[in-house]
Amino acid sequence: MKQSYVEFDKDTEVFHLRNNEISYILKVEEDGVLNHLYFGKAIQHYSGNKTYLRRDRGFSGNVPGNAERAYSKDTLPQEYSSHGSMDYRLPATIIRRENGSNLHDFRFSDYRIEAGKPELEGLPHSYVRNEEESTTLIVILKDRDQEIYLELAYTIYHERPVITRSVKVLNRTRESIVLEKIASMQTDLTNSGIYDEVISLPGAHLRERQIHREPIHSGIQSFESRRGASSHHMNSFIALVNHDTNEISGPAIGIHLVYSGNHAFQLEKDQIDQVRVLAGINDYNFSWSLSPGEVFQTPEVIMAYSDQGLNGMSGSLHHLLRERVARGMHQFKERPILVNNWEATYFDFDSQKIEQIVDEAAELGIEMFVLDDGWFGHRDSDNSSLGDWFEYEGKLKNGIKGIADYVHQKGMQFGLWFEPEMISIDSQLYKEHPDYLMQEPNRTPSASRDQHLLDMGRQEVRQAIEKQLCAILDEIPIDYVKWDMNRSLSDVYSIQCSAENQGETAHRHILGVYELLEHLVNRYPKILWEGCSGGGGRFDAGFLYYMPQSWPTDNTDAVERLKIQYGTSLAYPISSMTAHVSAVPNHQTGRITSLKTRGDVAMSGVFGYELDLTEMTEKEKVIVKEQVQQYQAIRPLVQFGEFYRLNSPFEGNLTAWMFVSPDKTEALVMMARTLASAQPVFHEVFLTGLETTARYQEQKTGQFYFGDELMTLGVNVPDFYGDFQTTLLHLKKV
Ligand code: DGJ
Numbered sequence: 001m002k003q004s005y006v007e008f009d010k011d012t013e014v015f016h017l018r019n020n021e022i023s024y025i026l027k028v029e030e031d032g033v034l035n036h037l038y039f040g041k042a043i044q045h046y047s048g049n050k051t052y053l054r055r056d057r058g059f060s061g062n063v064p065g066n067a068e069r070a071y072s073k074d075t076l077p078q079e080y081s082s083h084g085s086m087d088y089r090l091p092a093t094i095i096r097r098e099n100g101s102n103l104h105d106f107r108f109s110d111y112r113i114e115a116g117k118p119e120l121e122g123l124p125h126s127y128v129r130n131e132e133e134s135t136t137l138i139v140i141l142k143d144r145d146q147e148i149y150l151e152l153a154y155t156i157y158h159e160r161p162v163i164t165r166s167v168k169v170l171n172r173t174r175e176s177i178v179l180e181k182i183a184s185m186q187t188d189l190t191n192s193g194i195y196d197e198v199i200s201l202p203g204a205h206l207r208e209r210q211i212h213r214e215p216i217h218s219g220i221q222s223f224e225s226r227r228g229a230s231s232h233h234m235n236s237f238i239a240l241v242n243h244d245t246n247e248i249s250g251p252a253i254g255i256h257l258v259y260s261g262n263h264a265f266q267l268e269k270d271q272i273d274q275v276r277v278l279a280g281i282n283d284y285n286f287s288w289s290l291s292p293g294e295v296f297q298t299p300e301v302i303m304a305y306s307d308q309g310l311n312g313m314s315g316s317l318h319h320l321l322r323e324r325v326a327r328g329m330h331q332f333k334e335r336p337i338l339v340n341n342w343e344a345t346y347f348d349f350d351s352q353k354i355e356q357i358v359d360e361a362a363e364l365g366i367e368m369f370v371l372d373d374g375w376f377g378h379r380d381s382d383n384s385s386l387g388d389w390f391e392y393e394g395k396l397k398n399g400i401k402g403i404a405d406y407v408h409q410k411g412m413q414f415g416l417w418f419e420p421e422m423i424s425i426d427s428q429l430y431k432e433h434p435d436y437l438m439q440e441p442n443r444t445p446s447a448s449r450d451q452h453l454l455d456m457g458r459q460e461v462r463q464a465i466e467k468q469l470c471a472i473l474d475e476i477p478i479d480y481v482k483w484d485m486n487r488s489l490s491d492v493y494s495i496q497c498s499a500e501n502q503g504e505t506a507h508r509h510i511l512g513v514y515e516l517l518e519h520l521v522n523r524y525p526k527i528l529w530e531g532c533s534g535g536g537g538r539f540d541a542g543f544l545y546y547m548p549q550s551w552p553t554d555n556t557d558a559v560e561r562l563k564i565q566y567g568t569s570l571a572y573p574i575s576s577m578t579a580h581v582s583a584v585p586n587h588q589t590g591r592i593t594s595l596k597t598r599g600d601v602a603m604s605g606v607f608g609y610e611l612d613l614t615e616m617t618e619k620e621k622v623i624v625k626e627q628v629q630q631y632q633a634i635r636p637l638v639q640f641g642e643f644y645r646l647n648s649p650f651e652g653n654l655t656a657w658m659f660v661s662p663d664k665t666e667a668l669v670m671m672a673r674t675l676a677s678a679q680p681v682f683h684e685v686f687l688t689g690l691e692t693t694a695r696y697q698e699q700k701t702g703q704f705y706f707g708d709e710l711m712t713l714g715v716n717v718p719d720f721y722g723d724f725q726t727t728l729l730h731l732k733k734v
Pocket residue numbers: 342372373417484486532533534535551553554
């Protein structure tokens with residue numbers, strides 16, 4: 001019999017989304033209040049009879065229209081809460097009507113079940129290759145009094161422990177309504193004691209996605225960005241875990257918001273220790289007006305469940321993001337080893353310098369050269385020319401085309417840097433169109449890195465930029481584009497929005513960026529696109545839909561990278577994370593590490609170099625050549641293997657992680673010890689994910705080990721000498 005992935009029991013009014021790994025259960029409670037019952041490990045035998053207990057609690061009044069004192073929205077775990085009907089916890093939505101009322105009370109109205117997964121128009125989202133991959137439940141809620149409808153979409157992937165969610169608001173009233181808050185999902189966890197901690201990924205520029213774990217406490221916890229982008233400071237991801245959950249065991253729910261603008265993840269532990277979880281567009285500086293008949297679509301949320309700890313959760317997210325969020329020709333293609341001239345030259349380059357770097361790169365076997373910032377307008381520093389996407393005449397002898405041809409003649413690919421969402425006051429574009437700059441007219445806008453935002457919500461602005469980009473991309477043979485964004489939004493005001501609609505500006509900006517990206521990735525399918533935002537300011541699931549890889553941080557220090565790459569791997573696949581070897585002393589920290597250490601750490605990502613190859617000694621060049629060959633040999637394993645975190649740099653001096661090929665015949669282990677000590681204690685690292693009975697040979701030493709012993713007895717961390725030491729173990733099944 002064909003398995004049914006979404007069932008509705010008419011008697012109990014329970015919806016059960018289920019595959020072999022997970023169950024998600026919701027129930028239409030009395031008077032149509034939608035009750036959340038469960039998300040977690042699959043329940044294969046379920047009667048549907050367990051209902052939520054009721055109790056008359058003081059100051060938690062009744063469900064409107066129902067006299068039953070013990071039945072209150074203030075304590076009932078819900079799927080999507082209303083505002084103003086005696087639920088005092090954070091609401092999922094606030095909708096204001098023309099009479100000023102922001103009261104609403106959404107109740108179950110209808111549902112439908114569809115094969116596959118609907119598209120989210122204009123927004124990035126996870127997708128399916130065919131309708132057999134998933135089933136979607138759409139639950140329709142209606143306000144008790146008004147013709148305002150919510151469509152809650154739940155897609156269950158049949159073969160993954162993943163549910164995606166999003167919400168559509170339909171205004172079928174005769175008046176305009178204003179969304180003041182609209183979450184993409186809500187889940188109210190009952191007080192099962194299972195999820196009592198939350199992990200977030202806070203950080204800063206040069207210190208992105210640090211793992212932060214804390215108890216869920218009474219009151220509100222919020223993890224958000226108000227910077228207009230998903231931000232370096234708080235990534236658009238959280239995980240809910242048990243205090244006992246570790247990398248290999250225990251429950252974990254990972255929640256991604258597939259969105260690159262202001263986001264908010266809110267937790268509220270209520271009076272009886274239940275936890276409301278909300279995720280969506282941040283309501284800070286947000287409002288959205290819907291005229292009669294109009295519809296608003298929220299961004300999507302991805303929820304992955306694992307009972308095998310954080311590695312299990314990350315593994316499912318890695319697969320989903322790599323296989324069903326990232327798109328395009330390069331999605332599953334091995335990514336080229338590049339050299340980027342940014343830290344080699346910054347703005348100070350000419351043809352001769354670039355050609356010298358390219359010559360060296362070709363000699364060393366590097367596969368792509370990327371020309372970074374400084375090739376356009378009259379840009380010799382970061383004070384000018386953003387918005388002028390035409391060549392800096394005379395800076396490069398034979399122009400960009402000359403460099404591209406030179407690179408191609410050497411058998412390498414050519415990449416170019418852009419920062420399309422920005423404008424410099426010192427630019428041709430600003431002279432011609434000062435109004436393109438996002439600001440309130442006649443108010444001095446805040447500069448950051450001496451640059452400003454373009455109002456990408458406006459079509460004419462996007463078109464002007466697109467035209468310029470296409471002129472370059474049509475003329476010059478470009479294999480790769482680095483798409484940068486080097487400041488946060490400010491002066492969020494758009495001349496295209498009316499006074500009442502200014503709250504739409506930030507979201508319209510992101511929608512505009514998405515539209516432009518969609519045009520470009522479709523028009524230039526062969527280009528490999530890499531996202532960047534001063535490093536990792538927009539490393540999110542939304543951007544991954546357009547660009548399969550991203551620069552996770554401007555910090556190229558191998559030691560600091562351990563934490564950044566470890567933290568990033570919690571939520572994002574290795575194929576999305578680029579990593580470069582740079583010069584020492586490191587430009588961000590001043591630290592000196594060996595070329596081996598820098599190489600070993602960078603080889604745990606999409607590998608490349610970012611230093612002046614012409615300044616390297618012959619001895620160093622020999623090492624680089626070996627590193628390039630070594631990476632070529634392990635590239636499929638690193639970029640597309642299973643990734644496991646073993647020892648956390650957030651917990652001590654020792655970092656370890658590993659990659660295992662899908663068929664378990666090959667593995668790569670990276671171990672790093674940060675600081676040396678004169679009387680070191682010895683450590684072992686316990687591998688995982690291998691075939692127990694298989695015999696593996698370490699490629700450098702020739703030593704044989706069984707999978708079982710590698711996982712149970714562990715491997716020795718070498719008796720390193722000196723600070724910042726690393727080693728790679730490459731195991732192959734014999
Ligand atoms: C910030 C990026 O992260 C760097 O890699 C570099 O491209 C600079 N911008 C260029 O301005």
